[in-house]
Amino acid sequence: QQQVKQSPQSLIVQKGGISIINCAYENTAFDYFPWYQQFPGKGPALLIAIRPDVSEKKEGRFTISFNKSAKQFSLHIMDSQPGDSATYFCAAPLEGSGGFKTIFGAGTRLFVKA
Amino acid sequence: DAGITQSPRYKITETGRQVTLMCHQTWSHSYMFWYRQDLGHGLRLIYYSAAADITDKGEVPDGYVVSRSKTENFPLTLESATRSQTSVYFCASSGGRVYEQYFGPGTRLTVT
Numbered sequence: 001q002q003q004v005k006q007s008p009q010s011l012i013v014q015k016g017g018i019s020i021i022n023c024a025y026e027n028t029a030f031d032y033f034p035w036y037q038q039f040p041g042k043g044p045a046l047l048i049a050i051r052p053d054v055s056e057k058k059e060g061r062f063t064i065s066f067n068k069s070a071k072q073f074s075l076h077i078m079d080s081q082p083g084d085s086a087t088y089f090c091a092a093p094l095e096g097s098g099g100f101k102t103i104f105g106a107g108t109r110l111f112v113k114a
Numbered sequence: 115d116a117g118i119t120q121s122p123r124y125k126i127t128e129t130g131r132q133v134t135l136m137c138h139q140t141w142s143h144s145y146m147f148w149y150r151q152d153l154g155h156g157l158r159l160i161y162y163s164a165a166a167d168i169t170d171k172g173e174v175p176d177g178y179v180v181s182r183s184k185t186e187n188f189p190l191t192l193e194s195a196t197r198s199q200t201s202v203y204f205c206a207s208s209g210g211r212v213y214e215q216y217f218g219p220g221t222r223l224t225v226t
Contacts, residue, residue: 041220046213102159104157106154107156
């Protein structure tokens with residue numbers, strides 16, 4: 001069964017610090033690699049996504065870096081704020097699904113201390 | 115209001131009962147998905163649909179049935195609920211870029 005392995009499970013960062021979450025994937029149908037953000041009691045929401053033909057994408061304080069040879073991609077949150085406290089999920093398209101099926105990582109619970 | 119809604123938001127049922135979770139979206143998105151979320155497992159795909167009357171299994175389809183007679187609705191039925199199906203269920207839809215999914219608020223289901 002294809003997997004997306006996400007680490008760490010939980011993360012505590014001081015306000016203003018950098019939060020780093022990593023994902024490793026197995027063979028996949030290359031398309032986009034998204035990150036989702038989920039606040040307690042809410043559904044996940046797309047945060048940022050990267051195509052496999054670029055190595056980095058930045059949107060505000062959020063940056064995805066992608067290492068195709070290592071089959072890894074990471075989310076960096078610069079100048080982390082208490083409002084960033086949430087659970088973050090990486091995801092990848094399931095191989096052989098035509099891109100219709102998405103496999104999610106187990107999630108990283110981020111807490112930013114004020 | 116436009117968007118994606120789920121009902122009920124909370125449901126308690128007994129083992130062996132049939133339960134249907136509803137999902138409705140107003141965007142006319144072609145793709146719709148059902149996930150379950152359990153601690154330590156993230157989100158796992160149960161079923162998805164690429165269009166009305168087209169559905170396919172995801173990672174964990176056993177014990178679940180779906181239908182999609184109309185584009186905007188995608189109900190999920192647990193034919194005979196088991197305690198292992200206690201979970202939070204999320205419905206999602208997508209308009210084309212399948213990685214860009216819009217999730218509903220979730221249904222918390224408890225099977226006693």
